[in-house]
Structure formats: structure tokens, C-alpha cells
Amino acid sequence: xxxxxxxxxxxxxxxxxxxxxxxxxxxxxxxxxxGPSPTSYELTQALQERGQAFDLNSVRPRLxxxxxxxxxxxxxxxxxxxxxxxxxxxxxxxxxxxxREPEPMRLEF
Numbered sequence: 394x395x396x397x398x399x400x401x402x403x404x405x406x407x408x409x410x411x412x413x414x415x416x417x418x419x420x421x422x423x424x425x426x427x428g429p430s431p432t433s434y435e436l437t438q439a440l441q442e443r444g445q446a447f448d449l450n451s452v453r454p455r456l457x458x459x460x461x462x463x464x465x466x467x468x469x470x471x472x473x474x475x476x477x478x479x480x481x482x483x484x485x486x487x488x489x490x491x492x493r494e495p496e497p498m499r500l501e502f
Contacts, residue, residue, distance in 0.1 A: 412458075418445050419455040420464060423485050430468040430482035434475035456483055 422440055423431070431439070433453045440446035459465040468482035 412455075415451065416455045416459055419452055420459055420485070423465060423483060429471070430484045432471075432473040432475070432480050432482055434473050434480075436483065438475055 418440070419436070422436060422443075422445070426436070426439075433449065433456055436456075437446050437449050437452040440452060441448075446452050456465060460467070463486055465483055466486050468484040470479050470481050472478070473480050
């Protein structure tokens, strides 16, 4: 007998174990992108060609969660090669600089 999900919360709980891996796939694809920053549709199309994404809904939510973690950000708007609409592009954020603590001053008497 086929089990039918009763709520979207149950479906989300079922996805939890694989979300980190999915985010990493999207982040790696964005890091490896050459040329102008991709739109979400262009990134989805590239991942589909590699067999790593099903549809836009397997990529766009990952981009948003990576944005919440400050790992990616939206770039400039431009015409998407897939949809033909003017939309934001996606970029990997530069790693934050770690401030070094100054050396303690040594006083000589």
C-alpha cells in the first residue's frame, strides 16, 4: 500500500537528512560556475544536465538557505538565458576576514 504524505511538514521532515548534501551540491556548482553569475534557472539547468537536480524547486530553496547562512548572495539583475526574464543572479560570498588579535604589548623596565 502506498503511503500518502498528509502534510508538508511531514514531507520536510523526510527531507531533513539530505538537505545538507543538497545544499553542498548547489554551493559546489555555484563555485565551479565559469562566466557571468548564473540565474537560478541556469544553475538548475546545469545541475539537471549532470543529473544532480530534478527541477527548480530542488535548487532555489537551497540557494535561499545558503543565502541565510551568508554563503551566497544575489548579484546583479540580467536577462536569464533559460526563462528570458530579467532576474537576479547568484554569487558565492567571499569568506569573511578573521580579525587577528593584536600582539600583547611587552613593556621593558
